[in-house]
Amino acid sequence: MLKNRSIVSIDDVSQPELEDIFKTADEMSDHLKQGKPLKILDGRIMATFFFEPSTRTRLSFESAMNRLGGSVISVSEARSSSVAKGETLADTVRMAESYSDVIVIRHPMEGAAKLAARFSSKPIINAGDGSGQHPTQTIMDLYTIRKELGNINGKTVTMVGDLRYGRTVHSLLLALSNYDVEVNLISPEILKIPEYIISRLPKNFKVNVSADFDSAVEQSDVLYVTRIQKERFTDQNEYLSVIGSYSVTPETLEKMKEKSIIMHPLPRIDEIAPEVDLSPKAAYFKQASNGVPVRMALVSMILG
Amino acid sequence: MIKVEQTLKISKIKDGTVIDHITAGKAMKVLSILNIDEKSNSSVSIGVRVPSSKMGFKDVVKIENRNLEKFEVDKISLIAPDASISIVKDYEVTQKYTVELPSRIVGIVKCHNANCITNVKEPVSSEFALVSKKPLVIRCNFCERNMNEREILTSL
Numbered sequence: 001m002l003k004n005r006s007i008v009s010i011d012d013v014s015q016p017e018l019e020d021i022f023k024t025a026d027e028m029s030d031h032l033k034q035g036k037p038l039k040i041l042d043g044r045i046m047a048t049f050f051f052e053p054s055t056r057t058r059l060s061f062e063s064a065m066n067r068l069g070g071s072v073i074s075v076s077e078a079r080s081s082s083v084a085k086g087e088t089l090a091d092t093v094r095m096a097e098s099y100s101d102v103i104v105i106r107h108p109m110e111g112a113a114k115l116a117a118r119f120s121s122k123p124i125i126n127a128g129d130g131s132g133q134h135p136t137q138t139i140m141d142l143y144t145i146r147k148e149l150g151n152i153n154g155k156t157v158t159m160v161g162d163l164r165y166g167r168t169v170h171s172l173l174l175a176l177s178n179y180d181v182e183v184n185l186i187s188p189e190i191l192k193i194p195e196y197i198i199s200r201l202p203k204n205f206k207v208n209v210s211a212d213f214d215s216a217v218e219q220s221d222v223l224y225v226t227r228i229q230k231e232r233f234t235d236q237n238e239y240l241s242v243i244g245s246y247s248v249t250p251e252t253l254e255k256m257k258e259k260s261i262i263m264h265p266l267p268r269i270d271e272i273a274p275e276v277d278l279s280p281k282a283a284y285f286k287q288a289s290n291g292v293p294v295r296m297a298l299v300s301m302i303l304g
Numbered sequence: 305m306i307k308v309e310q311t312l313k314i315s316k317i318k319d320g321t322v323i324d325h326i327t328a329g330k331a332m333k334v335l336s337i338l339n340i341d342e343k344s345n346s347s348v349s350i351g352v353r354v355p356s357s358k359m360g361f362k363d364v365v366k367i368e369n370r371n372l373e374k375f376e377v378d379k380i381s382l383i384a385p386d387a388s389i390s391i392v393k394d395y396e397v398t399q400k401y402t403v404e405l406p407s408r409i410v411g412i413v414k415c416h417n418a419n420c421i422t423n424v425k426e427p428v429s430s431e432f433a434l435v436s437k438k439p440l441v442i443r444c445n446f447c448e449r450n451m452n453e454r455e456i457l458t459s460l
Contacts, residue, residue, distance in 0.1 A: 009448070088425060088426050088427060089421070089426060090426055090427050090428070107421075108419075109419050109420065109421045109424065109447075110417060110419050110420050110421065110446070110447035110448070110449070111420050111421035111422060111444065111446025111447035111448070112421045114421070114445070114446045114447075115421045115422075115426055115428060115446060118428065129421075129447075130419050130447075131419070132447055132448065133448075194449075195450070196443075196448065196449050196450040199435075199441075199450060
């Protein structure tokens with residue numbers, strides 16, 4: 001179903017397709033545990049273009065492709081690419097499609113992956129476009145909730161932090177609106193979720209846009225914490241006024257439900273205290289490690 | 305009585321285009337969309353806040369010797385969704401139609417999001433989907449941001 005398809009927005013993946021990805025990711029996870037080498041994508045090439053810094057996303061895509069028996073070509077940094085010489089993204093993509101079978105792109109501008117998909121006959125995977133979307137992060141977030149709590153339906157998810165620029169929360173919120181969940185949104189006033197995201201949610205979707213942190217923590221099955229992103233602020237005074245607004249500490253853990261988890265797309269700064277890492281509720285490193293089997297599943301289904 | 309008054313205020317044209325039922329107060333924006341200024345060759349008559357049985361008040365613009373292109377009509381539909389266009393030849397109306405908001409709006413509105421990829425040097429036109437007619441909301445097909453009527457007005 002996903003064969004040869006671009007994944008630009010979370011809307012590009014249907015509910016049944018998500019379930020297929022989750023099942024395949026479980027299988028990939030088993031293969032990884034057993035240390036079995038896979039040759040599913042032998043001879044296939046992934047091109048990665050990261051015009052914005054990335055650690056986890058880039059490494060997990062490249063690891064996933066290598067684990068599947070394929071290989072990766074990439075531009076080490078945007079400054080060394082032809083885009084830095086003034087080439088359009090459209091031309092870069094037209095060139096890359098003849099060198100590879102699938103193209104992974106992260107770009108600082110919204111809509112970049114959509115544009116790339118218009119100019120490429122090879123599938124494009126959006127690895128983050130400005131403050132737009134980050135669909136593969138969302139797929140692994142949903143996978144993590146499902147794996148850690150057994151189900152997504154019936155859960156209460158609280159998103160905390162930068163909800164304005166945080167592309168992971170935009171994609172995740174849109175995806176969660178297809179499930180029977182309740183969502184609390186908590187952020188400083190200037191980092192509230194944009195209206196253009198709220199307007200896309202179904203009318204009957206239960207979302208509380210001005211939740212209180214303490215009471216939301218007590219009700220939540222998932223506490224999804226995000227970093228306040230310094231790089232998205234043009235006014236550094238504005239950044240300084242909101243940094244450290246919310247932090248998860250051992251005291252926060254005490255208020256949480258017994259079977260609940262803390263997630264974070266990482267990197268974190270000070271929004272989760274290091275002491276929290278030892279708690280069984282801390283699911284953010286598992287979430288990051290799920291990036292490999294989930295991306296293995298996705299890429300193998302696209303290039304299948 | 306109103307009809308006589310209107311006739312006196314805005315005289316008939318011989319050949320050209322009449323844009324009627326423009327949302328009251330938007331006539332000047334229509335002229336701006338059509339690039340009509342002091343350097344234009346066409347004679348133009350404008351009626352602003354003309355009483356209308358259908359709309360309460362409306363604006364009317366009559367332009368001599370000018371036919372509108374489709375993209376111009378599409379632009380007008382964004383600011384005056386009830387406007388009607390009459391094509392006049394030798395004082396007779398030969399064609400009349402109401403503007404219609406297109407479901408896909410291509411190349412006529414600049415995306416309001418400065419960080420949208422369509423606002424840099426890339427070989428694509430801006431492109432929006434119509435989300436709602438009243439209130440007017442369109443969504444960029446690239447960055448997925450919505451634009452309301454006020455934002456559209458400043459980006460035409």
